[in-house]
Amino acid sequence: MAAIRKSGGVVAFHWEGKIADPRDEAFCAALATRRFRSIENAASEEVSIGWVTPADPTGDSFSIEDLEGGTGTWLRVRMDKKSMPKKWLQIHRDAAEKSRGKKLSARERREMKDDLMEKMLPRVLPSITLVDALLYFEQKLVLLFATSKAAREGFGKLFFESFGAPLERANPLSCGRVAGLSSEAQIELERIEPMRWPDNTKPDSRPTRSGSKLVAAEESEA
Amino acid sequence: MSQGPDGIDTHGFLGEEFLTWLWFRWEADGGEFSLPGNRIIGVALDDFLAFAAPSDDETEQTLRRGLPTRTAEARTALRQGRRLRKARLLIAEGSRQWSAVLDAASLTLLSVKLPDDAEECESDLDRTNDRSANWLTLHEIVQGLYRLFLQDRLRADYKKTSGELQARWMGS
Numbered sequence: 543m544a545a546i547r548k549s550g551g552v553v554a555f556h557w558e559g560k561i562a563d564p565r566d567e568a569f570c571a572a573l574a575t576r577r578f579r580s581i582e583n584a585a586s587e588e589v590s591i592g593w594v595t596p597a598d599p600t601g602d603s604f605s606i607e608d609l610e611g612g613t614g615t616w617l618r619v620r621m622d623k624k625s626m627p628k629k630w631l632q633i634h635r636d637a638a639e640k641s642r643g644k645k646l647s648a649r650e651r652r653e654m655k656d657d658l659m660e661k662m663l664p665r666v667l668p669s670i671t672l673v674d675a676l677l678y679f680e681q682k683l684v685l686l687f688a689t690s691k692a693a694r695e696g697f698g699k700l701f702f703e704s705f706g707a708p709l710e711r712a713n714p715l716s717c718g719r720v721a722g723l724s725s726e727a728q729i730e731l732e733r734i735e736p737m738r739w740p741d742n743t744k745p746d747s748r749p750t751r752s753g754s755k756l757v758a759a760e761e762s763e764a
Numbered sequence: 765m766s767q768g769p770d771g772i773d774t775h776g777f778l779g780e781e782f783l784t785w786l787w788f789r790w791e792a793d794g795g796e797f798s799l800p801g802n803r804i805i806g807v808a809l810d811d812f813l814a815f816a817a818p819s820d821d822e823t824e825q826t827l828r829r830g831l832p833t834r835t836a837e838a839r840t841a842l843r844q845g846r847r848l849r850k851a852r853l854l855i856a857e858g859s860r861q862w863s864a865v866l867d868a869a870s871l872t873l874l875s876v877k878l879p880d881d882a883e884e885c886e887s888d889l890d891r892t893n894d895r896s897a898n899w900l901t902l903h904e905i906v907q908g909l910y911r912l913f914l915q916d917r918l919r920a921d922y923k924k925t926s927g928e929l930q931a932r933w934m935g936s
Contacts, residue, residue: 545891548878554871554903612893613900676896685899689872712871713774714782714910721911727918734918736777737927739845742935 543597546616546674551689554712555698556720557682561705564615564679570604576704577601578620585663587625591696593704594620599672614676614685619697622668626659634658673697684709776869780816780847782913783868787833787848788930799908806856807909809833812865815841816849824849842934850874855905862902871910876902 562568578592578601594601595608596618609615638654639645646654673693675686686697698709710716718731787809789795795807813832815825825841832838848868852875855862860879867874878898885891916926 543888545888546895548881548891548895548898549876551872551874552876552899552903610889610892612896614896616892616896676899678900681900683900683903685903689874713776714778714869714871715773715775717871717907717910718775718778718914721907721914723911723914723918726920727914730918730920731775731914734775734778737781737923739847739931739934741845742843743840 546596546611546676547687550687553686553689553694555684555686555701555709556712556716557684557701557705557707557709559707561679561707564609564677565606567606569615570606570609572704573604573617576700577604578622581622581624581668583664584624584668585660587659587663589624590620590622590668591700592620593700594618594672596674611676614678617675617677617684619673619675619693619700621671621673621693621696623671624663624666624668626655626663626666630662631655631658774870777847778914778917779868779871780849781917782910783848783851783866784934785913785917785930786853786909787851788933791833792929792933797909797912799905799912803857803905803908805905805909806854808854810852810854810863812850812852813838813848814850815846816869818844818846845934855902857901857905860898860901862898862905864902866906871906873902873906878902 562572573593573595576592578594579590580600581588581590592601593604595604596616597608598604599618599620601620609617635646635651635654671693673686673688673696675684675697677684684701686694688694688697694711698711702708715731719728723731786795786807789797790808797805797807799805809832811829811832813827815838817824825837825846827835827838850865850867852863852865855864862876862878864876865874866872878895881891882894885894916922919925
């Protein structure tokens with residue numbers, strides 16, 4: 543088992559409420575409820591998303607030791623996707639049209655596609671994506687090592703299904719809410735508007751008598 | 765109010781103001797910040813800057829390589845009152861140094877490089893433990909800096925004090 547990554551993009555999430563403690567077997571049991579299930583032999587186009595561990599990419603076993611990530615808990619999601627290669631469809635369609643000497647009708651094309659999928663998909667291997675995350679239990683924090691929308695949404699759904707707690711993606715507002723600010727600052731945070739910095743390249747943004755360009759910008763907005 | 769891609773209010777502008785404030789504090793005060801627990805953090809902007817477009821119809825400006833904060837284009841963007849949307853930051857605490865691009869509107873860290881693994885690391889498990897601590901530390905530092913910014917930005921007299929100083933710096 544290699545070490546966890548030391549570079550790349552990371553998206554932070556927080557959760558509210560209680561989840562199983564990663565030091566308890568209940569945590570592994572929660573992962574096992576949404577373990578990865580293989581679609582290797584599936585005869586249709588589909589996607590499978592589930593938990594595995596860094597030590598076992600099959601999703602067959604979960605143990606506390608396999609999730610060891612120092613101050614964090616090392617989670618791994620496996621996302622498999624099986625789809626019919628479009629070029630195969632095109633090749634078969636071109637061959638059929640050439641041998642017949644005319645274009646296939648829409649119905650014939652659909653029938654040919656269904657027939658090909660039935661024959662070929664069991665032989666097509668799914669593409670595999672492994673996405674890692676570190677869970678910091680005390681901080682109620684998850685750092686997900688993937689930034690794509692598909693990975694974020696897939697991970698969030700899986701987490702909720704496994705632990706019953708929705709993840710909230712960190713953003714300037716949510717981070718402000720958990721920053722431990724004073725109550726006055728909290729109120730101000732909710733209603734704050736963007737700062738309009740003056741455009742000093744325009745001749746009408748000359749300083750006012752007070753010498754304040756910022757005040758000048760506010761006056762011109764008013 | 766700014767909204768994220770899902771239509772949820774996220775205050776993305778506040779992240780952009782935070783990143784621009786880091787630049788201001790770096791140039792005005794040397795980029796040294798004190799965080800709780802007697803932690804001294806050094807922050808500098810590196811070789812990538814992207815300015816937010818003032819509106820949907822206007823052009824975003826990206827500057828790469830060398831010292832983009834020193835360029836005439838960067839100074840002009842500041843004089844126009846534009847906020848930073850992304851920038852590569854160098855963050856240091858003690859002997860450890862991180863490099864990361866901060867996507868300000870979402871506070872997402874991209875292209876992160878952690879400090880070198882500690883010399884004591886002999887196994888993959890040691891390295892995982894060391895890196896796990898470094899990922900968490902980076903997150904905590906950025907959150908700590910953001911909290912410092914918010915404490916300044918959300919003060920009732922912000923526009924007459926720190927905001928005024930930043931406006932002068934941007935217009936200089």
